[in-house]
Amino acid sequence: MAKDYYKTLGVEKTASPEEIKKAFRQLARKWHPDANPDNKSEAERRFKEISEAYEVLSDENKRKVYDQTGQVNFGSNGSEGFRWQDFSHFSDFSDIFDDIFRNFNSGGSFRSGFGGRDTRQLDLSLSLSISMAESYRGAKKEIRYKRTVECSNCHGKGFEGNDVRTCPTCNGTGQERVVQQSGIFRMMNMITCRTCTGRGYIGSTKCHVCHGSGKKSEVETRTIDIPAGISDNTQFVMRGLGDDENGQTGDLYILVNVRNEVGYTRSNFDLITNKEIGFPEAALGADATVDIFGEELKFKIPAGTQPGEAIRIRNMGFPHTRGTGRGDLLIRIKVVIPKKLNSTQKELVEKLSEELSSKRSWFGK
Template sequence: MSKRDYYEVLEVSKGATAAEIKKAYRKKAMQFHPDKNPGDSSAEEKFKEAAEAYEVLSDDNKKARYDQYGHAGVGGAAGGGFGGGGMSMDDIFSHFGDIFGGGGGGFGGFGGFGGGGSRQRVNKGSNLRVKVSLTLNEILNGVEKKIKVKKYVSCSHCSGSGAEGGASHSTCTTCNGSGQVTRISNTILGQMQTASQCPTCNGEGKIITNKCKHCHGEGIEKEDEVITINIPAGVEEGMQLSVSGRGNAARRGGVNGDMLVLIHEEEHEDLVRDGRDLLYNAFVSIPEATLGAPVEIPTLEGKVKVKIEAGTQPGKVLRLRGKGLPEVNGYGRGDLLVQINVWIPKALSKDEKKAMEKMGESDSFAPKPSSQEKGFFSRMKNMFE
């Protein structure tokens, strides 16, 4: 199922300011908040959809990639495993709960989904960055890549809890298990209440009493892992894709980070990329340019024969339509542009030299610039006089 345009989801224009995007998201989240729509799965999906749109549009870098490449630029390639989607309720409240006010993810007059105003902080693992090199042939059709990375995974000894022997936790006495501490301060406007992460348990609401000897209470360990990613067709040098949830595991449970995939484009032996188009320099001999001849042109799908017309001049460009590259999230393909260059030999045999001298005496080989070319040189001359 294809994703809706993020601007359409939040009902804002492409030129909307950060404040307008934030206001639009708050309005949508309040409308579809699970506490306001209990048991309504459709409202819950719209709540998640709005959060996903806000996650991208509120981040300048993600927004720029989305504006240029669409969903593929921020991980929206269909079937490819990329995406800001898949956000759980814990992700949403952990990341965006603060923009609604309240101490721990509560939404204005609501108690906060599933936990009131005393939600515990959800750990999130760090992102993992990798570079993937692709040939033009792989970019043409898209490709599945298997990448071996060393990353943090959940500790196999304690199943990621960080505790030796399973349930070796006690409730944090500083925050009474809420993960937050509340402070009241006097200001000129009266008393103000603020909430912040508990410094004792780092927002987890619990403290490990007997740490795992294998991971020393961290709940994570480093291991090699082979990750399969599907890269869509049409990506280009410098583009960054995101594989949701395939980054480093979080300390003592929580949400995995993302894998950020930086695209590196390998040089092709014959072709040069220019956006969706491909460029190729074809060299022909003087007889071929003069008399016309079939010439083999390399494409990403094999060689094709192109007829060079008699009298073809150096610099002429032939366009092979549909032989270029696709655009990410686009339709159709670019073209292959073939520039004709006439090869001039540096050394000739005696017979060849005589033949060339004889041809040079013919009027057919005398330069005959067109009226357009004459006009160009005339204008150039006037510029320097």
């Protein structure tokens, strides 16, 4: 089937050269593989199609042949289809490709935008284990970790002496832009500057402290505040506490694990614990206490509490980490039946049993 170049560019058969050029510009911007990093192969196919269509329709003679015969032969032997060598307009559109590169750069692949540097490689991570009590109340924790910082003797320049100057290749950014031609695709990449190996400075005398690396490793100690209510497997980030190199700092990611504690369960922001009571307290109600991570909390057992029932105490659960308020405390009641009774107790329970069965009120209300 013959190719419909007009359809490919989305223009009428009567389109003017300006309209054709405009359509191509729009589509090239949309389908350039650099602008479609997640969909590269589809983008490459579409980009080649629109380039072929434009190559034909932008050329008065080729367009005439195509309009008459429905096809155009590329290349000298005529049998081959469109190849990238056949595209003769690349330089006309370098502005588009520069734009794509700029957008591509600021669009997330490089954090600091055009000319900036990807600082993700400077990020550090560590994990921290805390008890459930610490997550209930919040805690201050000391962390110690190794990070790379700039050498204080040469201030990260790697050189010392009188002739230290900004690298002329990268203007001190440490990054060099390289354009690789692959067919029609000009792949534009930022690489570490080859003149200064990324330091941004050149000179003749290497710093005697860091031997030219511009950096040193140091142990950082920090006390960090763990907010009350933090749940297991929560990651938070401390900006600027990652590696510090060439004037760029990464972030420190801290993964918090909360250890399980026997007798306590967390459900969302509620704290669940258990309390064993005797039959008389369950039946009559009582004042009781429950241990919440080492602190005694007073609460009331209502008369007629059933085994397994949970007594809810509002706002005594985990604090919400976002916004205000807290979850509830749920005290699950376990009624313990004595395994042995002395004679007095036995007598009393027998009496109670008789009394209850005569009134048929054991199960009823």
